[in-house]
Every structure is written in structure tokens, then in C-alpha cells.
Amino acid sequence: MKAGFVSLGCSKNLVDTEVMLGLIKEREIELVNDPSDADILIVNTCAFIQSAKEESINTILNMAEYKQPEKGHCKSLIIAGCLGQRYGQELLDELPEADGIIGTEAWGRVTEVIDETLKGNRLVIKGDETIYDASVPRIPTTPKHTAYVKIAEGCNNRCAFCAIPLIRGKYRSRKLEDIVAEVRNLVDKGVREIVLIAQDTTNYGHDIYGEPRLAQLLRELCKVEGIKWIRTLYNYPRFLNDELIEVMATEEKIVKYVDIPLQHASNEVLRRMRRPDTKEQITALLKKLRERVPGVVIRSTFIVGFPGETEEQFQELKDFIQEQRFDHAGFFTYSKEEDTPAANMDGQVDDDVMQDRYHEIKAIQSLISQEINESLVDQVLEVIVEGHTEDGTSYGRSYRQADDVDDLVYIEDDTTSKVGDIVKVRILQGFTEDLVGELAE
Incomplete structure (x- = not known):
């Protein structure tokens, strides 16, 4: 038997794909890149925003074409990941092309779903809240020198616009020792850059140790011989404290790169978003980072067109972007997601207005990025x-x-x-x- 994978969405989803690949290979099922060669096709989906859902559905339908004799010989088409976790049986009912559903918590049962679908049984398995550990086989799909390590799953932040807690469940960390063991295994295989990921990396350890432990984890990982770079992504401001900043400033293996998803700069918009930080707190944190970590690169993400966002509040965001001069910034138009508080808020912004704001703020950031990159000449x-x-x-x-x-x-x-x-x-x-x-x- 031969299996092919398509992995969509974020790096956290990619790690789930790599774990399922490891479990499949352990069953001596051959992994192939060409879907026309596959007996089993698995699409690991994203359901974060509407455009991601549409991409997932389109990819599933494209893969379904390989069930046709003129294109391939697929016998089992399985939907994995966020879309399956969120919509489950409804998705299976609406897509007769699909044979099985694996939710985000059921990656460990991937071979069971394969076996059942090959018998002709259509089923949905969502599983309990869990997270992989260092003992689980995993096949990295990134370049040999770089690997993602998921240090926690789920999210306890209840941002008004976000469906992730509905899909991934509550925040749950891996044991520190287990993460170190996985990193050692990866380094033994030639990995030189470790990228720590979670929905909120700065909250790491709070659920099992009673306090955030990312600073301690980073210190332990810096002791692992063979690592050149350690990078952390998705550092929420609330727990980006003095201890963590000191570790970033003093440990040579930790790259001076901080990714802080801020989402907006208007206090009123932040309040409606259910974000715990104010513009003043964010500004003070950015100032502290730049003072204590010389040469630090700061990346962030922002949403334009959140319900109720006025022209004055959008102008406040533009002013903030120009003042702070982020090295990298990503911008998104607000996506109305079902079952989230923001979906029912008054003041939904017109799509054309959102697009205009998106392009306007992107143009501002493009000029900033160019100026920063030009300043690096001769370095x-x-x-x-x-x-x-x-x-x-x-x-x-x-x-x-x-x-x-x-x-x-x-x-x-x-x-x-x-x-x-x-x-x-x-x-x-x-x-x-x-x-x-x-x-x-």
C-alpha cells in the first residue's frame, strides 16, 4: 500500500502531519509524493478562517479526482486536522468523496482509520485532548537543518475573533524533559535550527507547573550540543516578562527574533477583541525589548476591519505601525467565524472597506521594510x-x-x-x- 499527504495551514498542523507520517511508515506503508501513485490520500486541513476552509475543501475535491481510474487508484480519501475536528460527521455527510475523518486529537489513530476505510467503512474519529511526545515516530518534512517542535497544544485565550480554542481545546503543555529529549533526537539527525511553536509559546508550562516555564525550557535547550539557532514563534505579550527577555538577551543560541501577535493598536478595538493588553502596555514592552536585546528583530500580525473599527481607530493603527517600524508585519482582513463572539457583534465592516484598509496599511509596511532592509547594506x-x-x-x-x-x-x-x-x-x-x-x- 502507498499513502500520500497534503498538509495545509500552519506549522503546528505540519507537525501533526509529520507525526502521522511516522505512524504510517511504522506500519510499512510506503509514502509517495505523487497522488496518482497513492492508494490512500490524507489531507490535513486548516479551518482558522474562511479562506483556509475554502482552500481545504478545494484540496479535498482535487484529491478526490485520483479516485477516478484515468487519474489514479486512490481507495481511501481521509480528511484530517482542524476542518474534520470542527465539522466531523457534517463534513462526512456533505462530502461523499471522503471516506474518513480524523480530528486534531486523533492523529494517533490514523492507521486505524486507514484500515476501516479500506474495508469500506466511513467513520469519524475525533479523540480526546492530547499532544504527541518524544516517543512518537515522526518524519520531518522541513529541510534537514530545521525542525519545528510543538511545545504545547490548544489555547486558553478567548479572543473574540478566534475559533482555535473551539478546534484545538484548552491549553496543555508537554513536559520540559520530553521536549528536551525530542530536541536531542532531532539534533542527532542533523537539525541545527529548532523552532519552538505553540498557539501561545510564552504561556508554556503554566498548566502543569503553575507558572510559565519558557525561560527555563530555553536555558535547558541551550545546553544541547549541536544546536546553532533556537527560535520561538507566537510570543503573546502577557507572559513576555523580564526573565524571558533576559534569557533572549544573554543566551547566544537564541536568535534575537521576537514574534508578537498584537492584532491592533486601538485600546477600544483591543477591548472588543478581548485582548488583555493596552496600547500603552504594548508600547512599553516593545521599548523594553529593543533596549535590552540589541539588534532584536520584531515581527507582528494585525487585523483590519474588526467589527466596529472606525476610520479614527484604523488611523491609530497606521500611526502605530509607522511609529514602531516593525521589521516584519503580517496583515489580515477580519474573517467572520461562526460560533465566535465577534461574529455576532454590531458594526460589521464592509468587505470593500476592509480591502482598502488592508492595501493601505500593507503599503505603509512595505516602505518600512524596504528602508530597514536598505539599512542592512554592508552588514x-x-x-x-x-x-x-x-x-x-x-x-x-x-x-x-x-x-x-x-x-x-x-x-x-x-x-x-x-x-x-x-x-x-x-x-x-x-x-x-x-x-x-x-x-x-
């Missing part, structure tokens, strides 16, 4: 090489850039560096999205 950065182009150029990322979400560094006339090498690069040009450099002597 020498360490870059982890990730690939080569046909014209003799290599490319990769410096500490300033996270995988998948940020821009790249292109290294001219580099035919000697290998993927996974960390090389010194002198920056020659800075653009809105990318940097261009040369190997430094």
Missing part, C-alpha cells in the same frame, strides 16, 4: 543556506528571518555552499522583501 550576517538557483546563486535565511513567513537572503556567485551550511554574507542590496549579498571573507 555581515550569518545565513543558513536553504537552496540554489540555476544561475549560481544560493539563498537562505539569517537570524532576521523565520522560515516560511519572512523574506530570504540571496547570495550571488555562490556555488560552493551546501544546503544546511551557515555562512557569513555581506549585504549588498536591500529590497522590500529580500536581501542580496555575497560571501564575506
